[in-house]
Amino acid sequence: MRSVGVWFSALGLLAVLCCSFLGSAEGGKVLVIPVDGSHWLSMKILVKELMHRGHEMVVLVPESSLLMNSSEGYRTLVYKVPYTKTQLDGSFTQLQESVFVNAPAFTDLFFNVELLVNFTSFQAKGCRSLLNQQPVLSQLRAEGYDVVLTDPFLPCGPILSRILGIPAVYFMHVLPCEMDLKANQCPVPLSYVPKFFSGNTDVMTFPQRVKNNIMALVEFYLCRVMYAKFDELVSEYVEESMTYKNLLSHGDIWLVRSNFVFDWPKPVMPNMVFIGGINCEKQRPLPADLEEFVEGSGKHGFIVFTLGSMVSSMPEEKAQQFLDAFRQIPQRVLWRYTGVELKNVPKNVKLMKWLPQNDLLAHPKAKLFLTHGGSHGVYEGLCNAVPMLMLPLFGDQADNALRMVSRGIAEKLTVYDLTTDKLLVALNNIINNKSYKDKMVKLSAIHRDHPIQPLDLAVFWTEFVMRHKGAAHLRVAAHNLNWFQYHSLDVIGFLLIVVLTALWLTLKCCLFCTHKLCRKVMVKRKVE
Amino acid sequence: MRSVGVWFSALGLLAVLCCSFLGSAEGGKVLVIPVDGSHWLSMKILVKELMHRGHEMVVLVPESSLLMNSSEGYRTLVYKVPYTKTQLDGSFTQLQESVFVNAPAFTDLFFNVELLVNFTSFQAKGCRSLLNQQPVLSQLRAEGYDVVLTDPFLPCGPILSRILGIPAVYFMHVLPCEMDLKANQCPVPLSYVPKFFSGNTDVMTFPQRVKNNIMALVEFYLCRVMYAKFDELVSEYVEESMTYKNLLSHGDIWLVRSNFVFDWPKPVMPNMVFIGGINCEKQRPLPADLEEFVEGSGKHGFIVFTLGSMVSSMPEEKAQQFLDAFRQIPQRVLWRYTGVELKNVPKNVKLMKWLPQNDLLAHPKAKLFLTHGGSHGVYEGLCNAVPMLMLPLFGDQADNALRMVSRGIAEKLTVYDLTTDKLLVALNNIINNKSYKDKMVKLSAIHRDHPIQPLDLAVFWTEFVMRHKGAAHLRVAAHNLNWFQYHSLDVIGFLLIVVLTALWLTLKCCLFCTHKLCRKVMVKRKVE
Missing domain, CATH: 3.40.50.2000 (Glycogen Phosphorylase B;)
Known part of the structure; x- marks a missing residue:
């Protein structure tokens, strides 16, 4: 895989700086690493708002893209990718056609995983290509950004944030496999938080809860398949023993395009900011x-x-x-x-x-x-x-x-x-x-009843990360624990051993005393 | 216990309406049921702000009170309690004296529990007295409040909210025994969320985690002692099978006077609103x-x-x-x-x-x-x-x-x-x-860096509950599950039985087939 990236890097087409620079010198410098397609449409709303508030916005755009063609005022930094626009469009035509003929079933999950892996493999290639373009990386390093605003649906943003040592703000809806919740150590009780594709709501019958638990087991396997390429990239470009999940856990703020009118209520973490409805625009006159x-x-x-x-x-x-x-x-x-x-x-x-x-x-x-x-x-x-x-x-x-x-x-x-x-x-x-x-x-x-509009909230937290160079005070200490420690299994094991030992010793003592007493009685009787 | 309440009710001293009424007819009607002492000091900030925003505020005040003597502009409704101001002050003098001579130790926990039970027993008596004053209850019912703003440290507010069928907004810092988190189904992983009085931070060594787990077991027992009187009141005045924890779970919004600069980050629930710093006032000139x-x-x-x-x-x-x-x-x-x-x-x-x-x-x-x-x-x-x-x-x-x-x-x-x-x-x-x-x-x-000031946030959510008659969309479905179901223990048991049965059947089949095969071979050999 690496050779493909190196080969494309060797093409030597360096980043092309284009378009107007509207950012104010007084604002911060934001490096935006978006995900192509519909994901970009809502992130663009935040990007434009940050630009209007005087921040210097630089958007990393792949050379072949679905919806990221126009720059709309912010600075773009275009990088080479090892696929053409035709190839990219082709993968979507295939997707478009398949959805009108396939019957949805339990296999939906596997079908969706296949679609996803196909789409992300294109993007992972693009990311590898970017990570091999040393001149682009040097330029990004030199420009001194205050924050990376990225969609963790794809690994390039989180990887670059880590490599460049810039705090990251994630902007997303949901990640496959609930990777967002897992990486952020958010508890997900299977008894009332339905799994994706399970068809369950938050109120489940016993069979539905059984299904939810089985889906969690299946997901455990599928996640490894889905994130294998990302894990590979992370261990190659960031740290050998690191997985994509570990990498994501370093995000400072998670701007989640959801809320509890849309989603069912469930536990959340202090660094999750809900901005569902960020795309609620005011009505403009119709043509x-x-x-x-x-x-x-x-x-x-x-x-x-x-x-x-x-x-x-x-x-x-x-x-x-x-x-x-x-x-x-x-x-x-x-x-x-x-x-x-x-x-x-x-x-x-x-x-x-x-x-x-x-x-x-x-x-x-x-x-x-x-x-x-x-x-x-x-x-x-x-x-x-x-x-x-x-x-x-x-x-x-x-x-x-x-x-x-x-x-x-x-x-x-x-x-x-x-x-x-x-x-x-x-x-x-x-x-x-x-x-x-x-x-x-x-x-x-x-x-629509917010204490503060979702867009203003997203802007606030992005600026917060710039002002305070991260949001470490919202990062839970659970990140330092392994699975065994997190669930206190070592403590429970230890306490069990202590209790069992105490019981065993008590039993031994009782037996010993009874034995002694019996012997004394026997001796006494014999004497008598 | 009931007889005391009935006796005081029989005194027949009805609520005394006093002071000015500043609420605007356009605003909502808020019934405030505060907790005496320092708890009242910060709740008063919200009460005054709601009043300034045009809501009609009625504060239920016990006749004998430590710090709730002046009405400061809102309407107060004074009710009889079966203790005098001197008795109340006396319990605090005892408390004041004890803290300067006792050595803090592990027994601190028990000492604090004793202090707490002493204090709350006074208050529980007052609450029982109020609940027996039918004319007061009738008046409250007739006045048609939109919301009850109360401190769940004591049971009177949550009980009245339930009896009167008015949605409740809770205003608090922490509740003993983490009753707030338990009632609100908030996960509390013992591996990184330190127990009160444990002396642990969120980063714990193995022995500290052992201590944290033991404290949780001790707490389980102490909670029953501490909340016994409250459980009694709830089952007597609300529903026989209901505990105080069940009752609290019906609160719509929990305004928590904390944040993650003060507290260590941990999982939270969607209806928990953090208003730590609500008492950050602007500096006024000194005398x-x-x-x-x-x-x-x-x-x-x-x-x-x-x-x-x-x-x-x-x-x-x-x-x-x-x-x-x-x-x-x-x-x-x-x-x-x-x-x-x-x-x-x-x-x-x-x-x-x-x-x-x-x-x-x-x-x-x-x-x-x-x-x-x-x-x-x-x-x-x-x-x-x-x-x-x-x-x-x-x-x-x-x-x-x-x-x-x-x-x-x-x-x-x-x-x-x-x-x-x-x-x-x-x-x-x-x-x-x-x-x-x-x-x-x-x-x-x-x-001090908030997207919205804590006081405005508290006002917003109180008004939200008034506007939408509650906040049911933030209530997790976990409230419908028992402990066994919540942890999916029934599902795990069922799946284990299925797997073990399948293994047993497979084993039986294998044995049966091997047996058959062996017999065939034996017969064949005999024939040969």
Whole structure:
């Protein structure tokens, strides 16, 4: 593996500095190491806000990227990667196609692991390439950053933070295998914290708890598979005996794009900062044509339909099923669709290559959000109090959907066996049954009720780490203990030995005394 | 016990409504059920702030009280209690005297438990009396409160909140026996979360961890003793099968007067809101005579000496030891002292019946804070970055001192065996060794660096509970599980049985097959 990185490094294409530098000299210097794809969309919100507050932002961008093409004002530092944009897009086309034909089952877990390993292997290659580009590393070292802002979904950020000796702020939603919780020593009681892909909520029957425990055992094995490449990178570039989990444990602050309206309540750690809803933007005016279309929906209102930034097309046959359902409802539909041209598109449906999702959901006539259940979309639905019909495709989407369904603000369908009838029933049910909207309004009110806005909170903690050169006071001492010590198994063993020894000695003493007494009695009797 | 309450109820002295009503009709209605003594001092800060924000505040005050005499603008509702002010003061005089003569040891724990049980038995009597005053309860029910703000150190608040069906916000520092954490299902790993009175920090050697585990076992027994009276009250007035722990678990928000500058980092729960430093007030100008005294201290500065709101005098002999030490240092000393008149008070010492502690600590010439280590004082020391010499007396004070000493910003002495020499060495060390001040300045900067001020945070969450009629979304599902289920012991047992059965069946099958095979071979051989 290393040879690939060295080879690419040998290409000698050094970082290209581009774009404007807007950071103020008075602010701090922030090195941003994001993860490509939808992950970048919400991190960008924080990056732009930090820039507006006068910090110098430098974003490390791979040469071939899915969504990180424009710099939007901050400085970017582009590095060579050993794959092309076509190869990267190819892996996603494969992903897009597979989700419309596979039946979800228990094997979902393995399917998702395979998808994940495929995606991360590309990214791990890119990371190795970057770590071999000594001139880039020297430049980063010389520039004297105050903090590394990174998404620990991929290892490059945490590794660089450690190599360069700069405190790290992590920005993420969830990590596969609950690696975030494990690395941060956060207790996860299996009796009421459901495992991902288990289909459990926080209230479980006995069989569900059995399943949850078995999933934890399976996860233990899968984690090793999933993080093998990352562990390899860490032991090669940071410290030989270090795993990715050990490395992650050095993060100062974990900005978690979640909250307890979205997630079920569970134990947390002092350095976990919940910023769910960071992408709740204010409504901006719609373009004139869209405004006319949605206003024209009358009392029936309209539906917003997108399957996220990564999946915007689908097989024609599947698309026709959607159109057949939409034809039979009085609502208008706005559909983000980039696939082959569709025939017989009904008049109440408007296909668009891109749509202003949040602004549409914020419109008072928005009746329903037809979504794949990506965390960004779910939060926009929550912020704007629009009930959802969810079609989870991969990753955390099935679990996101489960959370929303369990709260009575959404329904869920599987896209692979979707029929026009199923879709119609679900759409009519959510739109016409007042309970979905009522519960959503209540939950949305709670969701938007913060002592401080999530974006301001994220900015505060990033600046806090800059001001105090970390947040060591929030790091638990558990990091110094091994598994055996953490669970006090050595102490329990020791106390057991002490108690058993004491019992044994007492027993021996009793026996000895009884024996002595008996002998004395015997002797006395004999004498008598 | 009940008869006492009924008897006092029969006295028929109904609640006396007094004082001005400043709450705005637009705000909410808050029923405040505080705990007397120093606990009230910080809760009062929140009560006054809520009042200023337009909420109608009604404070339930026992007729005989230590520190809750003046109403300061909010409405008070006074209820009869079966003890007099003299009896109450008497119990404290006994406490004051004992702390200057007893040697602290492992038995400290038992000593503290005894003190606590004595104090709480008075209060439990008062609570029983209140719960028997039906007219008061009817009035409270009729007034339609939005929230009960209470200190769960005593049971009256949580019981009334439950009886009246009003959501509860708890305001506290720590509860004996970690009852707060237990009731709120917060995990407490014994390997790095030190037990109170153990003398351990969060980094423990093996023997210290053994001690921590043993303390947990002892605590298990002591808790039953300590909370027996409260359990009795709860099962009598709320639900027969309910314990105080069960009752507390229904609290919506726990406003915890702590943070991780003060405490060691550990797991927390989503409904725990940390408001440590809520009593960090802005400096107000000193009275002219005090200003002159402290300004006159020149480059040597001055020392602030108080032993808290509950202990303001001491045996004369002990007081003379302090004076002898103060006589030998160049600093001036301001001492809150209300005991017998002292002879030979040196010129650099000013004795006062009361002193503006925070304003003095905020003065740039304040060099050292000589304190008993009550949480209020410790936070004022932290807020104003003044190193401390701590003389813990009882309750949580020894543990508070341990926290500060472990951070290198304080030293600790025991008051019972204090000598002039020991005091002199400690004073000179802290004042002249720069490291105490340097560390304190750093820690104080972290302590004061909040995304939102603790008082605003406390107000926000109290109002949140009013707005949303509770905070059910933060309540973990663990409350529905028993101890066995919570630790998944039933699941582990079941899985073990399944695995062992499977192994046994496999073994049986193997044996059966081997047997069959052997027989076949034997038959074949015989045939041959």
